Amino acid sequence: MGSAAREGLCVTHINVLDPGASPLDYYGFELRRLREAAGLTQRQLGDILNYTGSLVGQIETARKVPTVEFSERADAALVTGGLLSRLVELVLRSQxxxxxxxxxxxxxxxxxxxSFEMGMVPGLLQTKAYARAVLGVIDQADLDDRTAxxxxxxxxxxxxxxxxxxVVLSEAALYQExxxxEVMREQLTHLLSFQENPRINIQVLPFSAGGHAGMTGSFDIYRFESDPAIVYTEGYGSAHPTANPVTVKDCxxxxxxxxxxxxxLRESAELIRRVTEERYGDQLA
Known part of the structure; x- marks a missing residue:
C-alpha cells in the first residue's frame, strides 16, 4: 500500500475521532487540525519533526501517546504558542x-x-531505564508509553x-537490583546528582537502624498551600489517599x-556512592 493510501486510512479514522472522548483524542484532533492548517501531510510534518509520518498518524488517531519532546517540536514547527505542550500534560496524566x-x-x-520508600527508588526520582524495569516486571504491554x-x-x-x-529511602532499595x-549504577548516580539541589533531599535509612517507625510499609505525605495535608499509601492496583487528621498526625x-x-544528607550520599562503586562497579570521581 502506498503512502497516500496509508494517509487516506488515517484520515478516514480521524474523521470519526471524538475530540471530547479523552485528552488523547482531543490532542490528536488538534494536531491534525494544526497540521492541515499549515498545509502539511503527515509525512511532511514527520520529516520536519524528525519523526516518521506513521507516528504522526498514530498520534492523530489516538493510537499512540505523544511525548513532551514531540509536543515541543510540533509547537515550534506549527507555531502553536505552546498549545500541544500544555495539552500533553493532561494527556500523560490521563494515561x-x-x-x-x-x-x-x-x-x-x-x-x-x-516520601518513605521501603524497597525501591520512588517514581519521582526514577531514571528511564529503572522505571522501565519496574513497570515491565509483570506486564510488557505499551511499556514505552507507560514509562514516558x-x-x-x-x-x-x-x-x-x-x-x-x-525522601527517606531504605538501604534495601540500594541493593534491590x-x-x-548498569541500570542500578545509572539510577544511584542519578540520586547523587541531587546533592546540590536544596529542594530534593535524600536520606538513607540504614540496616543498622533496626526496627523503625516505617515497618508497616511505604507512605507519602502531601502538604499544600491552604488545603489539609494528605497521607498516601498504595496497594496492588489501588491508591489510598486520606486527609483523616488522626492518620496525618500519626504518619x-x-x-x-x-x-x-x-x-x-551527607552520610546518605556517601553510602549511595559506596554501594554504587562496590556493588555495581562504577568508580565515581
Missing part, C-alpha cells in the same frame, strides 16, 4: 492507571512531598516554584522518627 490519577494530581499541587507517562510526573520539579521533596547492574510523627533514624 496513568485510573486509581493513580488522583495521586498524580495531588503531587502536581503539593508544595511539600515527604511515569517520567512525565517528574516535570513538577520544572515548575517556577517546584515542591520541596524529601532492578534492571541489572507525620512516624516520618519525624524515620528522619531522625536515617543517615544525614
Amino acid at each position: 496513568l492507571p485510573s486509581w493513580f490519577q488522583q495521586v498524580a494530581e495531588l503531587q502536581a499541587r503539593a508544595t511539600e512531598i515527604y 507517562v511515569r517520567l512525565a510526573r517528574q516535570r513538577i520539579f520544572e515548575k517556577d516554584e517546584p515542591p520541596l521533596f524529601w 532492578i534492571g541489572g547492574p 507525620s510523627l512516624r516520618y519525624d522518627h524515620l528522619q531522625a533514624a536515617a543517615l544525614s
